[in-house]
Amino acid sequence: MEKWDLYNKHRNKIAKQITRGDDMASDEFHLVVHVCIFNLKGEMLIQQRQPFKKGWSNLWDITCGGSAIAGDTSQQAASRELLEELGIHYNFEKMRPQFTINFERGFDDYYLIDYDFNLNELTLQTEEVQAVKWASKEEILKLIELKKFIPYYESIIAFLFEGRHQYGSIRL
Template sequence: MEYWDLYDVHRVKVDRTVQRGQALQQGQYHMVVHICIFNSDGEMLIQQRQPFKEGWPNMWDISAGGSAVAGETSQLAAQRELFEEIGYEYDFQNIRPHFTVNFERGFDDYYLIFEDVPLHTLTLQYEEVKNVKWASMGQISEMIQNGEFIPYYESFIQLLFQNRKQRGTVQR
């Protein structure tokens, strides 16, 4: 059973949790993280969700992401999600999110990493990830148009690509 910490509109943690799947009340928010890995060829590492995965089955998505569980900071959630989903270790301890997107039920922190990750070194989480590959901005836009990629706004995907080498992007 997974529990999420709850936050107020100012992103201050309140002394309550909610079980995943339960409806959030007005004024309650939870934290989500996404990690985008870019390589030196200007491509983003994308993952294909398993066909039996609830929510967007068999569709392609950005590198990794998910909800922070109770007790986690944004950084710990990013580190856990990245390792769980694709077996890639990265220390986010002293890193802030590149930006945060507010959505109806919470805060979504985005971390941008610039690193050439060899695909053969990744270990995919069977329960969630079917496949990974590198894709250009144009390829991802085409996949969105063809209904193969989670329907992000194409302008949002462009924002991710345009910011991949800007100040705040993590590089080792």
């Protein structure tokens, strides 16, 4: 039973928690995190969701992501999700997310990191992940076109690749 802290529209934590799947009031929101890992070639690590995973079954997705559980900071949630899904230990405590996307029910923090390693070193979470691979921006966009990748906006995928080395939306 996964518990979530709830936030108001200004991202201030309110004194309320819910169990995943419970209804939230229209002025209540929760926190989600995504991590995108890039190798030295500039490719992103992507994962394929299990066929029995509820929502987006069998589709490819960015490196990892999930909801923050009660008590998690954004950074703790990013570390936990990366460890749970792929067996990667990474400390996000001194980082801010590169950007946050507001969605209907919450806030989605994105962390973009360069981290090169051998795919054989990963420990995939069998409940969620069936496969992983490195992919270029063009390969991901092609998978989206073929409906084999979660249907992110193409501009978001491009921004993940282009914005990974700096904060903000202006090239300096």
